[in-house]
Amino acid sequence: MTHVEHIPPRPVLAGRVDAAGWGLFFVWVGVVLIAHLGWGMGLLGVGGITVGVQLARKLVGLAAEPLWLAVGSLFVAGSVAEFMKLEFSLLPFVLIVAGLALLVSALRRRAP
Numbered sequence: 001m002t003h004v005e006h007i008p009p010r011p012v013l014a015g016r017v018d019a020a021g022w023g024l025f026f027v028w029v030g031v032v033l034i035a036h037l038g039w040g041m042g043l044l045g046v047g048g049i050t051v052g053v054q055l056a057r058k059l060v061g062l063a064a065e066p067l068w069l070a071v072g073s074l075f076v077a078g079s080v081a082e083f084m085k086l087e088f089s090l091l092p093f094v095l096i097v098a099g100l101a102l103l104v105s106a107l108r109r110r111a112p
Contacts, residue, residue: 014062021053040082047075
Protein backbone atom coordinates (compact mmCIF):
# COMPACT_ATOMS: atom_id res chain seq x y z
CA MET A 1 0.00 0.00 0.00
CA THR A 2 1.44 3.35 -0.96
CA HIS A 3 1.20 6.51 1.06
CA VAL A 4 -0.72 9.26 -0.69
CA GLU A 5 -0.29 12.72 0.79
CA HIS A 6 -3.44 14.80 0.95
CA ILE A 7 -2.90 18.29 -0.44
CA PRO A 8 -5.62 20.76 0.56
CA PRO A 9 -7.43 22.71 -2.18
CA ARG A 10 -5.69 25.92 -3.33
CA PRO A 11 -8.06 28.33 -1.52
CA VAL A 12 -7.61 26.39 1.74
CA LEU A 13 -3.84 26.34 1.28
CA ALA A 14 -3.79 30.07 0.52
CA GLY A 15 -5.87 30.74 3.63
CA ARG A 16 -3.49 28.73 5.80
CA VAL A 17 -0.40 30.52 4.47
CA ASP A 18 -2.05 33.91 4.97
CA ALA A 19 -3.23 32.99 8.48
CA ALA A 20 0.29 31.86 9.41
CA GLY A 21 1.64 35.17 8.13
CA TRP A 22 -0.86 37.18 10.18
CA GLY A 23 -0.04 35.06 13.23
CA LEU A 24 3.67 35.80 12.81
CA PHE A 25 2.87 39.48 12.32
CA PHE A 26 0.97 39.77 15.62
CA VAL A 27 3.58 37.78 17.54
CA TRP A 28 6.35 39.98 16.09
CA VAL A 29 4.56 43.24 16.92
CA GLY A 30 3.98 41.96 20.46
CA VAL A 31 7.67 41.08 20.85
CA VAL A 32 8.74 44.48 19.48
CA LEU A 33 6.43 46.30 21.91
CA ILE A 34 7.42 44.23 24.96
CA ALA A 35 11.16 44.41 24.22
CA HIS A 36 11.11 48.09 23.11
CA LEU A 37 13.03 47.21 19.97
CA GLY A 38 12.08 50.39 18.12
CA TRP A 39 10.74 51.29 14.71
CA GLY A 40 13.73 50.00 12.75
CA MET A 41 13.53 46.45 14.07
CA GLY A 42 9.73 46.49 13.94
CA LEU A 43 9.68 47.49 10.29
CA LEU A 44 12.43 45.03 9.41
CA GLY A 45 10.52 42.14 10.98
CA VAL A 46 7.21 43.10 9.38
CA GLY A 47 8.93 43.47 6.00
CA GLY A 48 10.63 40.11 6.41
CA ILE A 49 7.37 38.42 7.36
CA THR A 50 5.53 40.03 4.44
CA VAL A 51 8.13 38.97 1.90
CA GLY A 52 8.48 35.58 3.61
CA VAL A 53 4.77 34.85 3.23
CA GLN A 54 5.07 35.51 -0.50
CA LEU A 55 8.05 33.15 -0.68
CA ALA A 56 6.03 30.53 1.21
CA ARG A 57 3.18 30.97 -1.29
CA LYS A 58 5.60 30.24 -4.16
CA LEU A 59 7.03 27.20 -2.35
CA VAL A 60 3.58 25.62 -1.96
CA GLY A 61 2.64 26.30 -5.59
CA LEU A 62 0.60 29.48 -5.17
CA ALA A 63 1.23 32.72 -7.01
CA ALA A 64 3.10 35.42 -5.14
CA GLU A 65 1.16 38.67 -4.80
CA PRO A 66 3.15 41.58 -6.30
CA LEU A 67 1.41 44.15 -4.09
CA TRP A 68 2.56 42.42 -0.91
CA LEU A 69 6.08 41.99 -2.27
CA ALA A 70 6.18 45.76 -2.83
CA VAL A 71 4.72 46.47 0.62
CA GLY A 72 7.27 44.19 2.28
CA SER A 73 10.07 45.84 0.35
CA LEU A 74 8.88 49.28 1.49
CA PHE A 75 8.87 48.10 5.11
CA VAL A 76 12.43 46.85 4.75
CA ALA A 77 13.44 50.13 3.09
CA GLY A 78 11.86 52.00 6.01
CA SER A 79 13.89 49.97 8.48
CA VAL A 80 17.10 50.73 6.57
CA ALA A 81 16.24 54.45 6.63
CA GLU A 82 15.61 54.21 10.37
CA PHE A 83 18.87 52.34 11.04
CA MET A 84 20.82 54.88 8.98
CA LYS A 85 19.17 57.71 10.96
CA LEU A 86 18.19 59.56 7.79
CA GLU A 87 16.88 62.95 8.86
CA PHE A 88 14.85 63.53 5.73
CA SER A 89 13.71 60.60 3.74
CA LEU A 90 11.61 60.28 0.65
CA LEU A 91 10.22 57.02 2.02
CA PRO A 92 7.32 58.53 4.06
CA PHE A 93 6.11 60.32 0.95
CA VAL A 94 6.38 57.13 -1.11
CA LEU A 95 4.35 55.30 1.54
CA ILE A 96 1.68 58.02 1.59
CA VAL A 97 1.41 58.04 -2.23
CA ALA A 98 1.23 54.21 -2.33
CA GLY A 99 -1.50 54.21 0.32
CA LEU A 100 -3.50 56.88 -1.47
CA ALA A 101 -3.16 55.03 -4.77
CA LEU A 102 -4.51 51.85 -3.15
CA LEU A 103 -7.42 53.74 -1.60
CA VAL A 104 -8.34 55.40 -4.89
CA SER A 105 -8.12 52.12 -6.81
CA ALA A 106 -10.33 50.41 -4.24
CA LEU A 107 -12.93 53.16 -4.41
CA ARG A 108 -12.98 53.27 -8.22
CA ARG A 109 -13.28 49.51 -8.69
CA ARG A 110 -16.67 48.36 -9.90
CA ALA A 111 -18.40 45.24 -8.70
CA PRO A 112 -18.24 42.38 -11.22
